[in-house]
Amino acid sequence: MKKLVTVSVIALGVLILSALSFAQDSKSKTADPNAPQPSINCLFTFTGGAQNTFLRYCVTDGGNILGLESPQGHFLVPDNREGYGICDEGTGVSYFDYGAFGASSNWGPVNVVSHSAKSVKMTRNTSDGIWTLTQTFTLIAGTTPMVKNVMTLKNNTAASRLAFLLRYADTDIDGDVSNNLDATNESASSWNSVSTPNENATAHGLMLQNVGIARVTHQALAQNTPSGPNPCNPFAVFPQAPLVQVDGSIALIYQAFVGGGTSAIATIGYRGF
Incomplete structure (x- = not known):
């Protein structure tokens, strides 16, 4: 019985690791490669609308605009x-x-x-x-x-x-x-x-x-x-x-x-x- 419990715990661990790996892999495949990288300088993010009326951008601590996205999924000023x-x-x-x-x-x-x-x-x-x-x-x-x-x-x-x-x-x-x-x-x-x-x-x-x-x-x-x-x-x-x-x-x-x-x-x- 002890051996069976040990095997079950190991199997459960493998399943959890596999699930985590799959989730991370799925996330990496669905992430937009054109999305701007996170900036520690981003003070305020503004978002409005959806799809073709979507607009999102960040105002930085220098008074610059970062990551302007419009319509949804299209990055026009991707970087700072x-x-x-x-x-x-x-x-x-x-x-x-x-x-x-x-x-x-x-x-x-x-x-x-x-x-x-x-x-x-x-x-x-x-x-x-x-x-x-x-x-x-x-x-x-x-x-x-x-x-x-x-x-x-x-x-x-x-x-x-x-x-x-x-x-x-x-x-x-x-x-x-x-x-x-x-x-x-x-x-x-x-x-x-x-x-x-x-x-x-x-x-x-x-x-x-x-x-x-x-x-x-x-x-x-x-x-x-x-x-x-x-x-x-x-x-x-x-x-x-x-x-x-x-x-x-x-x-x-x-x-x-x-x-x-x-x-x-x-x-x-x-x-x-």
């Missing part, structure tokens, strides 16, 4: 290579934070002002105290969901200053680094085409657009490089478009004359298509 930049044109000093592509050392920490299930508001000062950037990210649900970001750039000095303010994203649509890109005055887009071999199942895209009536000069940009623009020379990489099957990036550049103690506002939106 998205962000913003400022140039004080009078002094030639640039400030930028492009996530995994690096950040300048002249920033203070990000402060969370408020957050809810659909939005988060953050502020960040430049270390010289000249500028304060306030960002309010909001999930806009609906048939064409959008990440809306209101960027407010405040001049903390008494003197008027001319500045560039920009938003940038390195888009690897569904994990494919080679995409098609183009830009208009109001928006820049990156997408995969149904006519491109091996891409008809991932023929989706991302649009970065100006939202509303901008009271400052602005221009969209499609680059043939994944790197973020130089904030003080944002059109240094300005290739003839459309760009076909390149590892590129998109940006929106605003230029504003900001009076002493006043602010300039730019509202941008990310939409999947």
